[in-house]
Amino acid sequence: MTQDSVVLIxxxxxxxxxxxxxxxxxxxxxxxxxxxxxxxxxxxxxxxxDVTQDEATAAAWVRRVYxxxxxxxxxxxxxxxxxxxxxxxxxxxxxxxPRTVILATLFNLIEAQQAARARLPAGRRAxxxxxxxxxxxxxxxxxxxxxxxxxxxxxxxxxxxVILDAVSDCGIRTxxxxxxxxxxxxxxxxxxxxxxxxAFGAGLSLCRADQMRLARAALLHDVGKAKIPLAILNKPxxxxxxxxxxxxxHSVIGAELLARQGGFDAPMLAVVRHHHEMLDGSGYxxxxxxxxxxxxxxxxxxxxxxxxxxxxxxxxxxxxHAEAYAIMQDMGPKLDGDLLRVFHGTVIGSxxxxxxx
Numbered sequence: 423m424t425q426d427s428v429v430l431i432x433x434x435x436x437x438x439x440x441x442x443x444x445x446x447x448x449x450x451x452x453x454x455x456x457x458x459x460x461x462x463x464x465x466x467x468x469x470x471x472d473v474t475q476d477e478a479t480a481a482a483w484v485r486r487v488y489x490x491x492x493x494x495x496x497x498x499x500x501x502x503x504x505x506x507x508x509x510x511x512x513x514x515x516x517x518x519x520p521r522t523v524i525l526a527t528l529f530n531l532i533e534a535q536q537a538a539r540a541r542l543p544a545g546r547r548a549x550x551x552x553x554x555x556x557x558x559x560x561x562x563x564x565x566x567x568x569x570x571x572x573x574x575x576x577x578x579x580x581x582x583x584v585i586l587d588a589v590s591d592c593g594i595r596t597x598x599x600x601x602x603x604x605x606x607x608x609x610x611x612x613x614x615x616x617x618x619x620x621a622f623g624a625g626l627s628l629c630r631a632d633q634m635r636l637a638r639a640a641l642l643h644d645v646g647k648a649k650i651p652l653a654i655l656n657k658p659x660x661x662x663x664x665x666x667x668x669x670x671x672h673s674v675i676g677a678e679l680l681a682r683q684g685g686f687d688a689p690m691l692a693v694v695r696h697h698h699e700m701l702d703g704s705g706y707x708x709x710x711x712x713x714x715x716x717x718x719x720x721x722x723x724x725x726x727x728x729x730x731x732x733x734x735x736x737x738x739x740x741x742x743h744a745e746a747y748a749i750m751q752d753m754g755p756k757l758d759g760d761l762l763r764v765f766h767g768t769v770i771g772s773x774x775x776x777x778x779x
Contacts (some may be wrong), residue, residue: 427451429532430466432459432483434475442470445525450532457483465492465551467539468531470524472497474517485561488512490554493531497524546596552588553600553613556581560612560641567648567679575685582616582638586630589620595773608647608655611729616641618725618769625768639693640722642686646676646694673698674707693722700756720758724750724765727757743770 429446431454433439439454446452450467457473457480469487471494473480480498487494488511497517513527539547559581563573589597597617601610619640623633647655650672654665661669677695680686696710696719703711731746741749747770750762 428453428462428466429468429470429528430455430462431470431472432457433470433472435472438472441521442472442524442528445521446528449529461486461490465490465555467535468492468528469494470497470528471495472517474499484512486558490558491550492554493535495524495528495531546592549588549592549596550600552584552591553597556584556588556613556616557601557609559584560609563642563645564608564648567645567676572683573642573645573680573685578638578642579634582634582641585613585616585637585641586620586633589617590624593772594618594621594769598773607733608644611733612641612644614729614733615643615722615725618729619722621769621772622721622725622765626764635689636718636721639690639718640725642676642680642690643693643697643722643726644672644676646672646674646679649675649679670698670706689716689718692716693719697722697726699723700753701758702755704756717761720761724757724762727753728765728770743773 427450429450429452431439431442431446431452433442433454434457436454443452443454455462457476469483469492471480471483471487473483474497477500480496484494484496491511493511493513495513495515497515497519499517513531515524515527559577563578563581566573585597594617598614601613601617616637620633620637623636628636647669650669654661654668657665673695677691680694681691695707696705696715699705699708699710699715699719701712701715701720703709727750728743728746731741731749732743734740747762747766750757
């Protein structure tokens, strides 16, 4: 079953859901689930969110589907909140709208999504589905960290597998092109660093277990930013000195958060805590230098810096990959020169003429 073949209805009104399923099945496969159920592993083409008895659950479903870039129709008595409010990917109708109106809107969504996906090559469609699923994993991880809930180690591992498979199948350039269209900078950066790490690990001919360890650490390296105030995290301009000091606490916060939860080993925790350390001792939070900085940290640090330089910021355009590499070369003793040269030969060369929005 592919993403092109199913419409999913999430509903706390079984009678209404049953009627919609029967009507949609005249055109396309359709199934309904209760709001407490998990999203199926096979992603649907379009989702109808008919959750009227619990606003928080309805909002959670809207966010979950939006993160996966799946168009949705929400039946609600309240407009959606936040970033999805004006999104064309989220249509809203009153909960008691006539069934003919609901079906007409739904079929328009289905036709638009089918047409959009038909224009994509099969390989690109598969790559986008993998990226969307990885984005949902990192989004859920940050939301759990922000709310004080434990991260799902199994979900993080599954997301890491998705990243390794996607970068292996479609290449780092396609990975960066797809995530470059995402509008949540924090998640985009985490996915970018993890993608670079996956490509870097493959370029170093690491075994699958070591590639997993590297990409997993890269995926969660910034998890502590879930606890940074949004006014600082989402500030459109450069941070003040005081704000920078607050931002710099994210590495310790993230490492302590994962250590308290358990399920993450010492090398993973070292990456989260020390990915801003520099070999000359000028980094933070502990001013480590030289051999005190493990290889896994050095690898993620290179991916993190290159990703940051080549990503768009509110106050500057993304740098070309060659220019970013030149800046990293000029950092001299701060970075591992041998690993940086390998990164250039195995990763940057394959994306040097690609644009990352």
